[in-house]
Amino acid sequence: MLKNNVMNFIGCDAAYEEADVVLFGAPFDSTTSFRPGTRFAPPAIRGDSYGLETYSPYQDRDLEGCRVFDSGDLELPFGDPSKALEQIEERTAVILKDGKIPFMIGGEHLVTLGAVRAAVKKYPDLNIIHLDAHTDLRDDYLGVSLSHACVIRRCWDILGDGRIWQFGIRSGEGKEFKWAKEGHTTLRPFDLEGIEDVVRSLAGKPVYFTVDLDVLDPSVFPGTGTPEPGGVSFTELVRAATLVCRGSRLVGCDVNELCPVYDQSGVSTAVACKVIREMLLAMGNGGKE
Amino acid sequence: MLKNNVMNFIGCDAAYEEADVVLFGAPFDSTTSFRPGTRFAPPAIRGDSYGLETYSPYQDRDLEGCRVFDSGDLELPFGDPSKALEQIEERTAVILKDGKIPFMIGGEHLVTLGAVRAAVKKYPDLNIIHLDAHTDLRDDYLGVSLSHACVIRRCWDILGDGRIWQFGIRSGEGKEFKWAKEGHTTLRPFDLEGIEDVVRSLAGKPVYFTVDLDVLDPSVFPGTGTPEPGGVSFTELVRAATLVCRGSRLVGCDVNELCPVYDQSGVSTAVACKVIREMLLAMGNGGKE
Amino acid sequence: MLKNNVMNFIGCDAAYEEADVVLFGAPFDSTTSFRPGTRFAPPAIRGDSYGLETYSPYQDRDLEGCRVFDSGDLELPFGDPSKALEQIEERTAVILKDGKIPFMIGGEHLVTLGAVRAAVKKYPDLNIIHLDAHTDLRDDYLGVSLSHACVIRRCWDILGDGRIWQFGIRSGEGKEFKWAKEGHTTLRPFDLEGIEDVVRSLAGKPVYFTVDLDVLDPSVFPGTGTPEPGGVSFTELVRAATLVCRGSRLVGCDVNELCPVYDQSGVSTAVACKVIREMLLAMGNGGKE
Amino acid sequence: MLKNNVMNFIGCDAAYEEADVVLFGAPFDSTTSFRPGTRFAPPAIRGDSYGLETYSPYQDRDLEGCRVFDSGDLELPFGDPSKALEQIEERTAVILKDGKIPFMIGGEHLVTLGAVRAAVKKYPDLNIIHLDAHTDLRDDYLGVSLSHACVIRRCWDILGDGRIWQFGIRSGEGKEFKWAKEGHTTLRPFDLEGIEDVVRSLAGKPVYFTVDLDVLDPSVFPGTGTPEPGGVSFTELVRAATLVCRGSRLVGCDVNELCPVYDQSGVSTAVACKVIREMLLAMGNGGKE
Amino acid sequence: MLKNNVMNFIGCDAAYEEADVVLFGAPFDSTTSFRPGTRFAPPAIRGDSYGLETYSPYQDRDLEGCRVFDSGDLELPFGDPSKALEQIEERTAVILKDGKIPFMIGGEHLVTLGAVRAAVKKYPDLNIIHLDAHTDLRDDYLGVSLSHACVIRRCWDILGDGRIWQFGIRSGEGKEFKWAKEGHTTLRPFDLEGIEDVVRSLAGKPVYFTVDLDVLDPSVFPGTGTPEPGGVSFTELVRAATLVCRGSRLVGCDVNELCPVYDQSGVSTAVACKVIREMLLAMGNGGKE
Amino acid sequence: MLKNNVMNFIGCDAAYEEADVVLFGAPFDSTTSFRPGTRFAPPAIRGDSYGLETYSPYQDRDLEGCRVFDSGDLELPFGDPSKALEQIEERTAVILKDGKIPFMIGGEHLVTLGAVRAAVKKYPDLNIIHLDAHTDLRDDYLGVSLSHACVIRRCWDILGDGRIWQFGIRSGEGKEFKWAKEGHTTLRPFDLEGIEDVVRSLAGKPVYFTVDLDVLDPSVFPGTGTPEPGGVSFTELVRAATLVCRGSRLVGCDVNELCPVYDQSGVSTAVACKVIREMLLAMGNGGKE
DSSP states (O other): OOOOOBOOSTTOBOOTTTOSEEEEEEOOOTTOSSOOOGGGHHHHHHHHGGGSOSEETTTTEEGGGSOEEEEEEOOOOTTOHHHHHHHHHHHHHHHHHTTOEEEEEESSTTHHHHHHHHHHHHOTTOEEEEEOSBOOOOSOBTTBSSSGGGHHHHHHHHHOTTOEEEEEEOBOOHHHHHHIIIIISEEEESSOTTHHHHHHHTTTSEEEEEEEGGGBOTTTOOOSSSOOSSOBOHHHHHHHHHHHHHHSEEEEEEEEOOOGGGOTTSHHHHHHHHHHHHHHHHHSOTTOO | OOOOOBOOSTTOBOOTTTOSEEEEEEOOOTTOSSOOOGGGHHHHHHHHGGGSOSEETTTTEEGGGSOEEEEEEOOOOTTOHHHHHHHHHHHHHHHHHTTOEEEEEESSTTHHHHHHHHHHHHOTTOEEEEEOSBOOOOSOBTTBSSSGGGHHHHHHHHHOTTOEEEEEEOBOOHHHHHHIIIIISEEEESSOTTHHHHHHHTTTSEEEEEEEGGGBOTTTOOOSSSOOSSOBOHHHHHHHHHHHHHHSEEEEEEEEOOOGGGOTTSHHHHHHHHHHHHHHHHHSOTTOO | OOOOOBOOSTTOBOOTTTOSEEEEEEOOOTTOSSOOOGGGHHHHHHHHGGGSOSEETTTTEEGGGSOEEEEEEOOOOTTOHHHHHHHHHHHHHHHHHTTOEEEEEESSTTHHHHHHHHHHHHOTTOEEEEEOSBOOOOSOBTTBSSSGGGHHHHHHHHHOTTOEEEEEEOBOOHHHHHHIIIIISEEEESSOTTHHHHHHHTTTSEEEEEEEGGGBOTTTOOOSSSOOSSOBOHHHHHHHHHHHHHHSEEEEEEEEOOOGGGOTTSHHHHHHHHHHHHHHHHHSOTTOO | OOOOOBOOSTTOBOOTTTOSEEEEEEOOOTTOSSOOOGGGHHHHHHHHGGGSOSEETTTTEEGGGSOEEEEEEOOOOTTOHHHHHHHHHHHHHHHHHTTOEEEEEESSTTHHHHHHHHHHHHOTTOEEEEEOSBOOOOSOBTTBSSSGGGHHHHHHHHHOTTOEEEEEEOBOOHHHHHHIIIIISEEEESSOTTHHHHHHHTTTSEEEEEEEGGGBOTTTOOOSSSOOSSOBOHHHHHHHHHHHHHHSEEEEEEEEOOOGGGOTTSHHHHHHHHHHHHHHHHHSOTTOO | OOOOOBOOSTTOBOOTTTOSEEEEEEOOOTTOSSOOOGGGHHHHHHHHGGGSOSEETTTTEEGGGSOEEEEEEOOOOTTOHHHHHHHHHHHHHHHHHTTOEEEEEESSTTHHHHHHHHHHHHOTTOEEEEEOSBOOOOSOBTTBSSSGGGHHHHHHHHHOTTOEEEEEEOBOOHHHHHHIIIIISEEEESSOTTHHHHHHHTTTSEEEEEEEGGGBOTTTOOOSSSOOSSOBOHHHHHHHHHHHHHHSEEEEEEEEOOOGGGOTTSHHHHHHHHHHHHHHHHHSOTTOO | OOOOOBOOSTTOBOOTTTOSEEEEEEOOOTTOSSOOOGGGHHHHHHHHGGGSOSEETTTTEEGGGSOEEEEEEOOOOTTOHHHHHHHHHHHHHHHHHTTOEEEEEESSTTHHHHHHHHHHHHOTTOEEEEEOSBOOOOSOBTTBSSSGGGHHHHHHHHHOTTOEEEEEEOBOOHHHHHHIIIIISEEEESSOTTHHHHHHHTTTSEEEEEEEGGGBOTTTOOOSSSOOSSOBOHHHHHHHHHHHHHHSEEEEEEEEOOOGGGOTTSHHHHHHHHHHHHHHHHHSOTTOO
């Protein structure tokens, strides 16, 4: 008898019960302010993950040895951010309740808020490590408070001062940078320097890790809504992400803002796939003892 | 002294006071269910209109002889359809109040609702002639009622039975077709046959004309969110649109659903430009007596 | 507990046991002579099928009422056509053995040979109805006999004279047209005229139906390896395909030669999806009595 | 000993001495008013001609039986239209002097002027049959008289009234259409009706045939500088071009305005290739007696 | 009453009278030797500038605090470089006469000559700082002396030895490099080293600054006519350009050679926007005391 | 009399007899496992080489002073790797027999095997220097042993241990890396460090040099079948390749895996052209004494 056509991220074939990490896609982009299209990232990433190897020479680990379940994509209502965030929160909560780590693939960056809402209910002392080109600290964007340009500000509404660590930031309004400097978040502009210290300082505390892929230089990651030249290299991102995923008490994470239509070479999708692979390998043990 | 860089649709250089028709863009696409990006249509159309002539051999008229003002684009809040519709309604109302005909360039099809709300306040006996590949008659789409897939249903909520005339429809759910057939709208599937009769039957009654460009076959109009093969030809559309614009008591109109990123040949934008030119020429007198 | 990410063609969610028709993909393109890339068609078709409705106003039928199982894609060895054909034959044989109709999505046209080999074993009196821009009747291509340019000739090796009915053909070598005329196949050039008569004449006989989508005009189907202007329209193809699928004793079929990378508008994929939907609806009863 | 890499249009491998027709490319586009890039048409056409067959089922003729020499491309100075036209005139004159028919592949439409200048020196009673979307009858364009938008007007400067026959025209300024109507040229708008009569009426007189491929509908020919929806079909163009090439005393011809970068599907290049093949076949005897 | 649709580069909304800097576009590319299309850069840059912030964390300055007027684009005659240069010279002269700094957006690099001609009339001791991948020092290109490949040579015709400072050069003919070394210009190959010293050495002298964006590595700036791998990074360019704009007695500048059609990701346009923003901020005081 | 249209890589116009190096294209990609299309690389490279200068400021050499013959492309049978390899071996053998250095342009990487087979017959003590992102050391790929993923393993079958030097490798299965480490090849992961030492250690021994261009970072070389972020820079590759070509006893080389369709900016092709130019210059004396 022929079998169903199950589509997972490469090497993520564990049964749900035995999985340590659970992938899901959040294909939502209704609040994108410049160029929409991140909704197509999760299936593109799954599809092109088959151009990858499961083995990483960076970490000498293999996805075959990890225990990851891919639960597919949510079906989110375009044009209604509140409802979309509720569904994301619900899925995240289920995964957390079952003692697993949720790994969300966006979608625009607003989706992070849904996951953080669920995570903070289980881990009230949650910290966020945030890699991005943009501050995402506006209080509203054209009068809308549930916007991808406000997502970290909305997380701050929940977590308060001193719990958010931003890296790679190179774009925003002057007043956002000022607001951050007033002590609301710790913002490292332009690069990822100091992330090792932050990881160390958060040892033992629950960490949610959110990677807006536009932190990368658009030379290697053109496929995103708002490309910002002057970003970090693929190697720098992988090093930092590996560090966070291995060194932190990670309780959830996401990778977002791939917009495949703007990169017809497929390189951006390949980059996203490899970042996700390295994060998964760093979270699991990848066949190592 | 150097002048400001004013960007109008070609030939639409009348002063506001003297204009008969007022163009504006409604760059909104937050509820698009498949491929977003229509927000970039209005500037693309203005830019590529300079590849057009102002003269039409189809009608032997020239935009130079028409009186059209281009009032630019609204700045609409992504992710908040209600607020976006309010702003559209407000702009439309101003134009109507000043005794001019509003001509809106979308954006996704939901924007029509804002314009219709304003029009029906001035013309309670409003009729809608609707060209589209899709029924747009769902009551909700994934739980959202303000969706591009529901826009004609929302117009029906206001207008009621017997006031909406649909042409070219070739996609929808079975129950939408059924609902239309129950007498709520008059739906002509696949082509534009009979539009002349409808125009005649509506003589003297106020008509709002909404053109979803995906009524065209995607061979000539690939740049749209949800392409539907089997559509009408450019010549058929121009003939029908000219007929409506000349023969009706037109009180408002829109052209929507161009999504430029999906047609890098620029043909779809050229098509949109020419449809708009022909409609403007048919509405004005184009230098003729 | 979260569920696996099953990816089917829209509306093809029947269980294998209850299914009448079984879809599978044959992502193979090693012998493509001009522009390769059809291997990416099956996942592209599944993905974009969600831009479709399950309901067809052409046939007033709905996929929800059909019983189709999607068994996913074969993993075929690039560079080894013999081995690839064996795997295709094997999958087809399983489906036939279970009393179901195999519906293969290519891939290049050579894949048809694998399915025909299996079908002819069960139905020795098999006939083939073949829609294509190309004759595909070469005896070899650059010395290779298992080539997409030879596939119908290879089928003829098995079936012999008078069993192959070709339509829409507008490209080939002079000697191929001559060879056909010698009575080996019945070849209708340029269009699909007479297909109704052929269907009628084959009443009761087992028919394999193979649709090379490049039979379509490249205006509406640019995404193919060897585009040939002068083809049939979408409406003509759908009408003919519906006719064959309803009127014949269909024992297997395929749709092939979509090459998504050459059509970044997605229209070609949308066309393929809709052709497949209409064929599935014509084969099933789509909720009708 | 290995041979040089000679690149000809497919099947055009005759020696110069024995050739009846001589191809050459005129890769020039400095005066293009909208979207430049036709300079890349000649090599694109040669390259993709290998996706064609040499045999045409339309005419049942084969390029193998024709005698065509491909003399490659001129190296034209961008930014200096006068000098470019001189070089084109010179190449055309050589071919004419040797008793062969020049077949030029543009480039933008201005290149026609160079060839016509040479042709009229040999054939003072020259007539021009002109297929195009655009009038090309402006006296100047932004003050430039050697512009692609003026090319037929420049030819008229040489030939005078009653010698130019235009077909398919659907774009231009009102005064251009008026000027034509005053008897300067014979202009058939929108389609190719009546071309058979013109060919017949010119029997025995020398004819130069210039095909601006944008006469085609952009659905099948998007790859051009100024796409104009509402054009003729591929089949209509091939029929008309075959008619002219067979029925006239053809002394020179060109095919121009393919701009490959605007059609990444390659269909426009395939169309250009096939139009050229059909014209070459109609001019030669293609293996027929 | 509704307002006109004024399109400026983001944040450049000063009135002409109060402006320190005046932007204008020079959409001309008739002499481009490889891939044309830079004519579309000025509107693309204005349009995508709205994806930028007005604030720069690099300089901690904001365009809101600068005084820049955007005077739109010249309408230049394609195919007539002399006339185009005259119009550019004229616009530049007006701006200079009014005591403002002209900031031109190309177009191809030849446009610089028009601006330099105007600048040298006001400032006979003008120096040029030139960033580029190419020498641009040919005396002619295929017999044409007004060519983008000759522009710096033409400037040298006016300025003479020792007044032109070239950086980042990595492509040209051997004899161009030799000619430069003979003392005609100061040419720094490959990178931007030593620009600080040059700026210092020119203190007080009038400087025209011309940036051919192809000095950048094509990884981050693929959208240009002649991409040359091995270029400088975005950060290096911004640092150098900021240094020149702050440290020099700048009397005019331009940014040229963006060719948007060759980068459908939009990254090249985003890069151009950000380079222009940083230059404008460095020239003004951006809200700082 | 007009001449034939000979198409060479720029500056490679020597007669065969006098040439030191002979270029040829091997347009084959039937075993490509992810995205095919490298068959189109050789003509794309020739065409775009005319955007290059023949002079290199990196080496201060000029192709005009080198003696290179371009023998065009093989016509290889798609779908039959054995036969394709035979033809490649044959062409390579002819060139070697005539005392010249073969320089092959792929195609996929499998083509290297054909050239190596010929080279090892003449030079039994052959060594291979291999630059690549991928190990290419699988014993088979989906059961196929003649696959691009196995090509270096197939070379090892011939050469045995200690004769293959791999650089830049960052992707492969765990067991491939392990197999290499067992002493079969010398594998330098991630970068090109140590290549100078290898060149020195191989002094006097015959070296075949194979460059899979995907060793480059996809930021500058997106146009390839399987892009792997984290690669080397253009400058690093040119430096290493120059070093190998100058310092080794080079008996043959190839550059492969450009897939033009995946980089519509043309940058990847420009990169390939420049790498080839630098290699040719380093092999010849480029006008130097």
